[in-house]
Amino acid sequence: MAKSLLVISRQAPWSGLSARESLDIVLAGGAFDLPIGLLFMDDGVFQLAQSQAPSALQQKDLTANLKALEMFGVEDIYACGKSLAERGMFPGNLNLDIRHLPQEQDISELIDRYDHVITL
Amino acid sequence: MATLHVLSHSPFADSRLTSCLRLLGNKDALLLCGDATYALAQATAPLQALEDRAGRLEVYVLSEDAQARNVTLPGWVKSVDYPGFVELSIRYDRVNTWL
Amino acid sequence: MKFAIAVFSAAHAPSSRRALLFAQAVLAGGHEIVRLFFYQDGVHSASGNIVAPQDEQDIAAQWQDFIGAHQLDGVVCIAAALRRGVLNEEEAQRYQKPAANLSNSWELSGLGQLHDAAQSADRLICFGGQ
Numbered sequence: 287m288a289k290s291l292l293v294i295s296r297q298a299p300w301s302g303l304s305a306r307e308s309l310d311i312v313l314a315g316g317a318f319d320l321p322i323g324l325l326f327m328d329d330g331v332f333q334l335a336q337s338q339a340p341s342a343l344q345q346k347d348l349t350a351n352l353k354a355l356e357m358f359g360v361e362d363i364y365a366c367g368k369s370l371a372e373r374g375m376f377p378g379n380l381n382l383d384i385r386h387l388p389q390e391q392d393i394s395e396l397i398d399r400y401d402h403v404i405t406l
Numbered sequence: 407m408a409t410l411h412v413l414s415h416s417p418f419a420d421s422r423l424t425s426c427l428r429l430l431g432n433k434d435a436l437l438l439c440g441d442a443t444y445a446l447a448q449a450t451a452p453l454q455a456l457e458d459r460a461g462r463l464e465v466y467v468l469s470e471d472a473q474a475r476n477v478t479l480p481g482w483v484k485s486v487d488y489p490g491f492v493e494l495s496i497r498y499d500r501v502n503t504w505l
Numbered sequence: 506m507k508f509a510i511a512v513f514s515a516a517h518a519p520s521s522r523r524a525l526l527f528a529q530a531v532l533a534g535g536h537e538i539v540r541l542f543f544y545q546d547g548v549h550s551a552s553g554n555i556v557a558p559q560d561e562q563d564i565a566a567q568w569q570d571f572i573g574a575h576q577l578d579g580v581v582c583i584a585a586a587l588r589r590g591v592l593n594e595e596e597a598q599r600y601q602k603p604a605a606n607l608s609n610s611w612e613l614s615g616l617g618q619l620h621d622a623a624q625s626a627d628r629l630i631c632f633g634g635q
Contacts, residue, residue, distance in 0.1 A: 291629075495508075
């Protein structure tokens, strides 16, 4: 049975390469049909904000990569409820369908379900 | 199933320790290395936050980092060298480094 | 036990040295390293162009020696390497860049190698940040 990997993405989308490169790990895993999960927490939830305009920074739109997750067979996508709430965001107004984890305990239980974890 | 969380950033400059403490499972452990060792600095909020959990959280520190920073180790912290670090990574089911 | 070790920071970062010492302890403890995978700024740990001051540790050179001495599989993510200017001969020629600087213990490849390593390993350990 394939080993599973959870990628925890904690950085905001335009703070450097972390958001993009953590997503690349997830997409590569999906391309190889591996069991991959993706959790957005802390500033990583800002990647889920609607109506971002990365062209103002001459950056590529990460939303396209997020939308590609489904095509690559990555469906286990989560967001930390506390991180969203702290940042004035809520599950209904995001740019992606995610599974909302309202309690911190949900996150430790999530991590426990995976063989490996990478927190960027 | 238990996770060894590895932290290397100073808790005074950074929110990783705070975030980590919020989501620890009840069998998880913490390894402090690099500047995360400053979390053990005396009479500080991070030390208090760890001390509050001392009975139910295993806290390890990489000995070379504590030594370099002249950090006094409380009795509830276990110091490990690199072979000890390897042993911890085997003892726990997975290692989550907060990059 | 089988370990996959991923390094995300440059050679001058304390975490790169920590990864190296950990890797040495893994082998000394009789365990196996299935692959070393360098990603993000970790690609700089594979540069052959680093000139460390005489009185400082040359961690990049030590990685090179360690991989060579134990014939380990040292892989650098090609996408991360290209955007950070770490190139082998082939890529330097392909993109008509003035120099190739990847140390010869390393091979450029894709993120698939990280996933492959994670599949073979009992433990995936990451080093990076500070």
